[in-house]
Amino acid sequence: MLVDGKPHRTIWPDEAGVAVEIIDQTRLPHEFVTARLETPEDAAHAIRAMLVRGAPLIGATAAYGMALAMHQDSSDAALDAAATLLLAARPTAVDLRWAVDDLSETLQPAAPGDRFRSAWARAAAIADESAETCRRIGEHGTALIEAAWQGAAKEARPVNVLTHCNAGWLATVDWGTATAPIYAAHDAGIPVHVWVDETRPRNQGAALTCWELANHGVPHTLIVDNAGGHLMQHGKVDLCITGTDRTAANGDVCNKIGTYLKALAAHDNEVPFYVGLPHSTIDWTLDDGFKIQIEERDGAEVTDVQGRTPDGTVTIVRISPDASPAANPAFDVTPARLVTGLVTERGVCPASTEGLLSLYPERRPNRPG
């Protein structure tokens, strides 16, 4: 997507093909700074310190981290050490494990002399596949925005989309998941306006989604997480699109805390509620989203807010009395009954086991014949 008018990805190889560059997302939205990764340690640090975040981008960074390790030392020992180092950077990230295992399996049978070239090509392919998956989510999702625009166009106004958190291109290699249909519709000339939930406590909407949309030139307005229901009551939201961290096989969606409240408001006001996802977020072993153990994060994320002071310094401020404790559940589960459709790289389906199996028939148990 565009930054200062130029197309960008979140991760890209340098010209010499021996290092990769990333956007340091900890500096957004106040500064656009890139960082250069030359070693597997650099890649592990970028993942650990959240210079990169979002499952698909973490996976691509880990794949390049394996390649950078092979550039330094292509021995079996170095291969194992790089895998261990990268897996420890964010132990619960499923895409990180998947990418490291993929690279390990690709490289183990190869002769050490071929490993760097082979790893670099595989990492680039993983990044390209990830961008292509998101592009396809956008392609399928555009039709939904276009359909909603038919109504809006009669009123000579843009189509209004509400999104929560950052399931944007910054969380992937390009396009994003929830934002891919928005970018695709905007690029196709459909007048789109986005309501961006600030997404407390970490403010990924205010800091990242706003920054993305502003840079790509998509009209948008920041709102507090409290405001979406009111906007829907007054016909100011034509559809909602969010991402998902994990999708149960029955269509329940585990996403950033607060997603459930927006889905309830959408349902109460007959506003379609869509979820954009690559198939990698589907957990086929999970038949009920409410079985997911929700991560409880540090209360300091609630009591302390990061921002830029009038003199330009980025700092944190405490908003509550020191005597008051805070709780911080990071995700919630939106039951499938509140989800109008799942938008995947293969198309749009109902949020149900049957819906998902219609797009992924190879997952159907006991397939005839």
Next chain:
Amino acid sequence: MLVDGKPHRTIWPDEAGVAVEIIDQTRLPHEFVTARLETPEDAAHAIRAMLVRGAPLIGATAAYGMALAMHQDSSDAALDAAATLLLAARPTAVDLRWAVDDLSETLQPAAPGDRFRSAWARAAAIADESAETCRRIGEHGTALIEAAWQGAAKEARPVNVLTHCNAGWLATVDWGTATAPIYAAHDAGIPVHVWVDETRPRNQGAALTCWELANHGVPHTLIVDNAGGHLMQHGKVDLCITGTDRTAANGDVCNKIGTYLKALAAHDNEVPFYVGLPHSTIDWTLDDGFKIQIEERDGAEVTDVQGRTPDGTVTIVRISPDASPAANPAFDVTPARLVTGLVTERGVCPASTEGLLSLYPERRPNRPG
């Protein structure tokens, strides 16, 4: 309620009976500072600069402002000037107009020599009546908390109440409206724990409700506005109680933005949702809450957050890119169908015209005579 172990109101006369003192609420939660009001200009400033806020407290402050004016000059001209000055401090505040009109009507027929004594007594009575109204809301609401506690007690845990914004004693003279049942239950020995919504964008929950509850010794936990639905899905909320800025005659409730989302979640999870209110918030002329024009406030309240830096300075920080505009609707309307009951100074009733008329039969049109 208690501050540092001592009972406090939000406004009280000094010992000599020629000035009033207030809590400067702009300094909370980081500092507890009182301010002394000696003139009607002091009172108008306190209202305008929001040192005092909340309809009942604004009304009491305006009443004392009229009395302070009479202490300086008890002429007819001074009486008119004080009324004009105070009404202009916050032109849309209904309780302010009511209190100023009440004092004007009390004082106009009085001889100038009697006016100060008379005004002072009337202002004190208004403050006392306001505190008594809230105390009664608490008395009626305690029973609801006690009933919910029966279930909680079987699990040997406190009863969990969720509240939004600050409808606390800081917004009134004492007790609060939403918080009155909580304080009454706590003081009666019922183990209560409160989930406090931070209430973006102005963070009245994080800054004021947390401060109140901490000082009175009521166990509580700060959460982001996004978290309540998740807590309700997991049985961690036994009931919700909020305040209301304006209650339509059909039981629709216009309250701080985000109230509607919590009411939806409560309904979806069969959690009772109560609203505490003095009768002064009921608009008998309004048959449908959705006719209320919602105030759109400055977007800077969304983009800029106030708090205390690690070095102790209170400042604002910007959380979003400068290029992104923000919208800031201040209230939303919760339809009566989502409200389990209205808790007034006369008792608890269904959120409906019939319910309200059962408590306020004098409002019944065409009463059989």
